[in-house]
Amino acid sequence: MRDLDIRIHAKRFASRLVLHELGFGADDGEFLALVGPSGTGKSTLLHLIGGLDDDFEGSIHWGGAPLHRPGEAPERLGMMFQEPRLMPWLNALDNVRLVQAGSTDGEGRAMALLHEVGLGDAIDAWPAQLSGGMLRRVALARAFVVAPRLLLMDEPFVSLDMPTGNRLRDLLLDLWQRDRPLVLFVTHDLREALTLADRVLFLSSPPARVVLDYHVPLPRPRRLEGSEIAALQERLFERHPDLLSGMLEVR
Amino acid sequence: MSSWWLRGTSLLGIALLWALAAWIAASPVLPSPLAVLINAWQHALSGELPYHLSTTLGRVLVSFLLAMGIGTAIGILMGRYRKLDVALDGALVLGLNLPALVTVILCYIWFGLTDVAAVLAVALNKIPTVVVTVREGARAVNTELLDVARAYRLPALRTLCKVYLPQLYPYLMAAARNGLALIWKIVLVVELLGRSNGVGFQLYSYYQFFDITAILAYTLAFATVILLIEGLVMRPLDRHLTRWRG
Numbered sequence: 001m002r003d004l005d006i007r008i009h010a011k012r013f014a015s016r017l018v019l020h021e022l023g024f025g026a027d028d029g030e031f032l033a034l035v036g037p038s039g040t041g042k043s044t045l046l047h048l049i050g051g052l053d054d055d056f057e058g059s060i061h062w063g064g065a066p067l068h069r070p071g072e073a074p075e076r077l078g079m080m081f082q083e084p085r086l087m088p089w090l091n092a093l094d095n096v097r098l099v100q101a102g103s104t105d106g107e108g109r110a111m112a113l114l115h116e117v118g119l120g121d122a123i124d125a126w127p128a129q130l131s132g133g134m135l136r137r138v139a140l141a142r143a144f145v146v147a148p149r150l151l152l153m154d155e156p157f158v159s160l161d162m163p164t165g166n167r168l169r170d171l172l173l174d175l176w177q178r179d180r181p182l183v184l185f186v187t188h189d190l191r192e193a194l195t196l197a198d199r200v201l202f203l204s205s206p207p208a209r210v211v212l213d214y215h216v217p218l219p220r221p222r223r224l225e226g227s228e229i230a231a232l233q234e235r236l237f238e239r240h241p242d243l244l245s246g247m248l249e250v251r
Numbered sequence: 252m253s254s255w256w257l258r259g260t261s262l263l264g265i266a267l268l269w270a271l272a273a274w275i276a277a278s279p280v281l282p283s284p285l286a287v288l289i290n291a292w293q294h295a296l297s298g299e300l301p302y303h304l305s306t307t308l309g310r311v312l313v314s315f316l317l318a319m320g321i322g323t324a325i326g327i328l329m330g331r332y333r334k335l336d337v338a339l340d341g342a343l344v345l346g347l348n349l350p351a352l353v354t355v356i357l358c359y360i361w362f363g364l365t366d367v368a369a370v371l372a373v374a375l376n377k378i379p380t381v382v383v384t385v386r387e388g389a390r391a392v393n394t395e396l397l398d399v400a401r402a403y404r405l406p407a408l409r410t411l412c413k414v415y416l417p418q419l420y421p422y423l424m425a426a427a428r429n430g431l432a433l434i435w436k437i438v439l440v441v442e443l444l445g446r447s448n449g450v451g452f453q454l455y456s457y458y459q460f461f462d463i464t465a466i467l468a469y470t471l472a473f474a475t476v477i478l479l480i481e482g483l484v485m486r487p488l489d490r491h492l493t494r495w496r497g
Contacts, residue, residue, distance in 0.1 A: 050402045051401070051402070052398050052401055052402060077402070077403075077404075078403075079399075079402040079403070081395070081398075081399070083395070085395055085396060085398075085399050087396060087399075087413065087414060087417065088495055088496075089417040089420075089492075089495045090413065090495075091495075098403075098405070098409070098413055098414075099399075099403035099405065126494075126495040127495075128495060128496060146403065152402075
């Protein structure tokens, strides 16, 4: 039994089938990337796992028990969205502290994390005063402040310039290697997936299911612009031209 | 501080225009600002003005809190639940268009000439406008931010105070400001019709004596208090709640 066990029989919006017989498992501490053509229900899947949508047929288990039980908080869960989604009326520190359970050393931990993501000087800044990259750093600190066992990330570094995105990806890997949560990282960028993940799950076009479960054979650290990643991507496209047709647009 | 200077100058300009008009008219029905000020001072010294003023302010405060509390709750629910919105919409339109005078008369007849009836009548007049404003805010609430609260399993109270209500602040401030303006006007009518104290009652008495100076003195005193509330409470509060806009 894997630590995370996902079996979605069907997820519909109105009568449209979005996810169909989509299943996979993952172990604690693993870094999984989910890639697939845009509009294939990757965000929908994360919403189901995050408990933001419970209208589906299937099950999501964590450690052998349902991840979401009514009236019970799940195992520590962190989530990062496409947009930073900070509360504009809370400063950086309060945004991080917002999601903490009421523990006494909470402020210390939140401060330490903000320092770690390089925002030591911006602790009391309003989100309106921060750049796109800095907002993502706060959101990253917010995701890790709950010491997540399961971290859901929905294209969190999309629409950032390459250096800013790279710094955030490095930061994420540092934090992941220290805390070792199970990460589900949704992206439509195959190179980003190959750079970050242990395993890459390829989703089909809708109704989505897992069409390829790929173990990334490269050692860490990897570089997004490096030739290894480019070569690996090339090999994948050659070996699975049909499976990856939906991905061609983002090459 | 230049904004205070500008506001002061503008008010002074109004007073000067008034003085000029009074000087040209030279009639007992348009006393000069100075005469009104002296009259107000005399009423203040006798203790009469503070008594009636504080009575009226008490009624304004209670009906304001009542209207804001009930109106906000209904507004949030109507903005959130479509069915409730449809069900209550007719009553809301009725409430918005019911003349204040009708509510006041009915409250006095049904509940007697009491302070409870007076305050209730004022609140009933104000609730519909609070509902309309807050409902607009509740409809515009950002569900993406609420999803953050749900994903991290925030306790309901924290979600309300830190994620939900801050989105309504601009609407609540607008409702509060309009509310204050509307409520003190209606409170005077209510006092005129069925109370034996308060600024409205006093205005009516002086109207019967045709004492224009005293009427203006009371009006001036009350207007000053409202300006102070706006300047010392409402505006600083608004600034504090929107300081993050940068």
